[in-house]
Amino acid sequence: xxxxxxxxxxxxxxxxxxxxxxxxxxxxxxxxxxxxxxxxxxxxxxxxxxxxxxxxxxxxxxxxxxxxxxxxxxxxxxxxxxxxxxxxxxxxxxxxxxxxxxxxxxxxxxxxxxxxxxxxxxxxxxxxxxxxxxxxxxxxxxxxxxxxxxxxxxxxxxxxxxxx
Numbered sequence: 001x002x003x004x005x006x007x008x009x010x011x012x013x014x015x016x017x018x019x020x021x022x023x024x025x026x027x028x029x030x031x032x033x034x035x036x037x038x039x040x041x042x043x044x045x046x047x048x049x050x051x052x053x054x055x056x057x058x059x060x061x062x063x064x065x066x067x068x069x070x071x072x073x074x075x076x077x078x079x080x081x082x083x084x085x086x087x088x089x090x091x092x093x094x095x096x097x098x099x100x101x102x103x104x105x106x107x108x109x110x111x112x113x114x115x116x117x118x119x120x121x122x123x124x125x126x127x128x129x130x131x132x133x134x135x136x137x138x139x140x141x142x143x144x145x146x147x148x149x150x151x152x153x154x155x156x157x158x159x160x161x162x163x164x
Contacts, residue, residue: 003143021046027042028043028046056139062143069160071160087148087151107130
């Protein structure tokens with residue numbers, strides 16, 4: 001399905017951005033403490049990569065069942081009730097994600113129209129980081145809808161990986 005494929009590629013991009021975050025911060029530490037030459041870009045760009053990386057990966061994490069879940073109580077319930085809990089969880093994810101997508105879009109759009117910037121040394125447009133919220137949560141919404149629709153054909157009793 002298109003949404004799941006898109007989620008997978010967004011997750012891969014998110015992982016690459018998180019790796020880039022680690023590389024930039026490592027470079028900053030070496031530059032600052034070993035060569036006494038701190039960068040003007042590493043902290044801000046690593047924050048940007050961290051935001052985009054985490055928010056892009058949410059849908060992929062949902063699809064691969066890697067969200068952290070606490071199943072101590074639900075594991076004691078009958079299988080049918082556990083499946084109902086999964087459906088309820090997906091509906092809650094959809095509702096929450098739609099709200100965050102709408103509000104995130106409004107915040108992004110306002111910053112874009114007003115031309116707000118970060119106010120840092122790089123002075124990047126703030127909308128670049130704010131856009132990650134509606135994009136990430138819209139993708140999470142779409143993936144949660146796909147998971148909810150496919151729930152009937154699956155024997156799913158949890159949305160995450162449990163390590164109890």
